[in-house]
Amino acid sequence: MKNYRRSIATILVAFLSISVFGQRAIRVYQDDSMPMKDRVEDTLSRMTLEEKIAILHAQSKFSSPGVPRLGIPELWMTDGPHGIRPEVLWDEWEQAGWTNDSCFAFPALTCLAATWNEDMASLYGISIGEEARYREKDVLLGPGVNIYRSPLNGRNFEYMGEDPFLASKMVVPYIKGVQQNGVATCVKHFALNNQETDRFTVNVNVDDRALYEIYLPAFKAAVQEGGTWSIMGSYNKYKKQHGCHNQYLLQDILRKEWGFEGTVISDWGGTHDTRQAITNGLDMEFGTWTDGLAAGVTNAYDNYYLAKPYLDLIKLGQVDTTELDDKVRHVLRLTFLTAMNRNKPFGSLVSDEHVLAGLGIAEEGIVLLKNKNNTLPINLHKVKRIAVVGENAIKMMTVGGGSSSLKVKYEISPLQGLKNRIGTQAEITYARGYVGDIGSAYNGVVTGQDLSDNRSEEELIAEACALAEKSDCVIFFGGLNKSNQQDAESYDRLWYELPYNQDRLLEYLCQANPNLIVVNISGNAVAMPWVDKVPAILQGWYLGSEAGNALAEVLVGDINPSGKLPFSFPKKLEDCSAHSKGDFPGANGQVHYDEGIFVGYRWYESQNIAPLFCFGHGLSYTQFKYGALKADKKELTSSDKITFTVDVSNSGNRSGSETVQLYISDLESSLPRPVKELKAFKKVKLMPGQTKSVSFTVDKSALSFFDPEKHQWVAEPGKFAAIVGASSLDVKGKVNFSLKQ
Template identity: 75%
Template sequence: MKKVLFGLAFAVALPLFAQQKPVYLDAAKPIEERVEDALKRLTIEEKVAMLHAQSKFSSPGVPRLGIPEFWMTDGPHGIRPEVLWDEWDQAGWTNDSCVAFPALTCLAATWSPEMSMLYGKNIGEEARYRNKAVLLGPGVNIYRTPLNGRNFEYMGEDPYLASRMVVPYVQGVQQNGVAACVKHYALNNQEVNRHTTNVIVDDRALYEIYLPAFKAAVQEGKAWSIMGAYNLYKGQHACHNQYLLNDILKGEWGFDGVVVSDWGGTHDTDQSITNGLDMEFGSWTDGLASGSSNAYDNYYLAAPYLERLRSGKVGTKELDDKVRRILRLAFRTTMDMNRPFGSILSPEHYEAARRIGEEGIVLLQNKGAVLPIDLNKAKKIAVIGENAVKMMTVGGGSSSLKVQRELSPLDGIRN
């Protein structure tokens, strides 16, 4: 029977087991058997540690058992440059440039599942090359106001179109052994007072407009992770919301992946324990904003949870469910022995970005057949507006990219 060392390659992992019996697993066994095998080997302290961040974009594994760390990266249209351990500032690497793919509003405008699969496959390869376990995208919130500064990250205002486009994107990313993290679940459709807004919507609108793309991503795309939203719904924050996470996502839809909080989207330990959150990131508690090195131990799902477990205030049922999901994510990503190596900044990726961008161009009118421009008749072309020369990939908060090359619209027209 073929045996493999649990987690890492033998040569790498052997020192971890110098003081204990090595842990072996049959690589041919189903993931669920391997999850249960790993679960019973973990201490309560190790389980709780897996539930929360250890840096801005990573959470710990279990070195004792060879379970690697989880590293996340922002998307959804390029791999974010590396940041410092405790801060949002760039780390200053010289090898973390990426290809800037068209914004998802452009991808949706292609009306092409083929382009969406191409997009997911290529951006997934770049995430894998940078050794990321989770790509924080795609976004599928429905446009409801042009003032939403994150509309460009989403797949439009039509729930059916978004549902058809998100599935191949998720599948394309995950064929690289990188989890797609579909966001922001749910009802994060505008950005004003997003941390405090309690969204009021009836069930028909919820199910017909705001949930279809998420449902398709889960049930058809088989997404391995979902990111909660900042806003409240039914008086509970979406990152620990009984109705959205337990009743609908994990109950009705049978989601078997990991629910990840948006950065700073967690607000309560008890609700986080019971209401469906699995991994907590970006909570600004007890000094994290000023870079306290041990602030991660004070996250809502860290020391406060551990204290409740040790005192008997809560049981281990919810804990084990969270850890099972995280272990399942590990076996699908960092511990998948057949995981491809990925690639970055390749000619194929630039060609894919060009094709998707071209397919996303929509001509609304062409009165008098002005286009294509007859260069024998047109002596000059006027290009008006700052965006003709502005470099756009460096803005947008979590969508900020460090690209190897960027071509402005004016340069493109001149070329």
């Protein structure tokens, strides 16, 4: 079986190549003091036509061959926006059977976005980059920054929410953290990949303004601010061309407008046409399906679109090598930055530092949605009997969900986390409550859990209620899981409500014990018809290996929750713009984003629709008071900046962190604009009684909209308002100012 580590054969060939070509050959892959452009051109000049073609496509599920004759090593990719995927067989998705490829699971990216903390994003990137480096991976296939358009999108848990500014700010430090390890990020899925239904074929119809204002900013930030070394194309179509070879996205926008110098990598199986792949910007092709007969195991990869078909076109004189050389330049640059980077660190796997990083991110991302009568934190001096109910209290969440499925060193369940923390301070009992997914394997990774339960729904409810009645408080762990039609790749959710009749169970639990705490484990918003009957609700996300410990620490008050929602929770699905204005998930191969720029809170505010929980919402165990919002000037010129300042005080009796959010409102726009848009945020930690001054400096770019007629960003002179708040709806201050011509 072929191994992903650099083969001895490659090393020997490299040694021989030095002997044959002399000292000049050393410069090809050793002299990293040379300018990158010179290294690339020198190597390119030494490659044969066949070698150039070879490095453009896969040689296995997750690797490309390099150039053995010149000592150019293979490139190895790995899934893992949240952890490093286990090794699979050379040509298959099933496990390779290694015993040393278990990883640490970091929280899903919805949780990272919920921290609203760029330092956490940097820590996340550094940590997962170290794990990828230790496993000798060159490209990490992530992070994902597709916008949260509908709560039914099964892959939302892998992304960073509904707001392009928040996603842009969080993705940049993640990228820099990963790449300081000599591992490339491959930011995905570029672009408009906002559903799983018909994801391989659906054509997205969206106006230019929405494209540039909502769906592209996080990718642009990843390129121009984060400096990502690679980008992954998307499966879906835009303007009737697939995202992996799309002239408009990859050439006109990514290369020409943004100046991207990195490598464009196809999503696995996302390539469909040789000529479009040649001309429309694709550099590396992975995962293309072959029929096993005409292109069997010995030549399957040679029959990829950017393999023999491309070579044949060149030899027949039907295309020249101009595009080929550009593609090879991009791949060589990627190779020099990663596989041939002699200064990269060794990395580490499941280290103590990674455990602390994952735990800290999870703690900061948990969102306290509701806390009536200070039900939380649990007072262990008074509460001595705790009933834990729900399948999600025990079910492993790191296995399943698609390409982000992991084989972890360990995973602490919520029930185990509570037992770890509470010990003998209180009696903890457990009831299943409902039976959801009893599956315990994905692509050969087996959890070892036996979740089978033959009891009826009535029996399960009766047991849970009996336990609740004799307990001081009840903690319900429910929500979604990583099964098909829930939070999972390849499938969208079928409905907005909780699955497995959890809503019915919760109605009974409310009657059995009013001291009920609901912990929603999901990467998506869910309907909560019982919201008024439940005093306390936590949004628990998919928190990775340290999930149970993080949740326990927040529930008992060791950690003061400080997460804020990165997307809105609508009361009902019809309130969401993609369902009331657009046509999610489309029909007849077409989906129309008729809501335009009005996505998430932009829509709810424009329509005066009250969400269940708004964007940016998140409570605390302490209280914060805001002073008056002040501006350092009343007028802003087009070349100037303006600074807004607000004092924030902790008026409670315990330390806590608050995310101060700055929104801008255009009061005189010639085009329809949202009521307000997020343009800055800052998370501050305050001790009891402490006050800090928080400042935001913005320029005219924060006032701009994309003018589709001019095809440029425009800041119109006129009146604006700066709005500071604890969420999109919890406004704490406002100040007017104007932009001069």
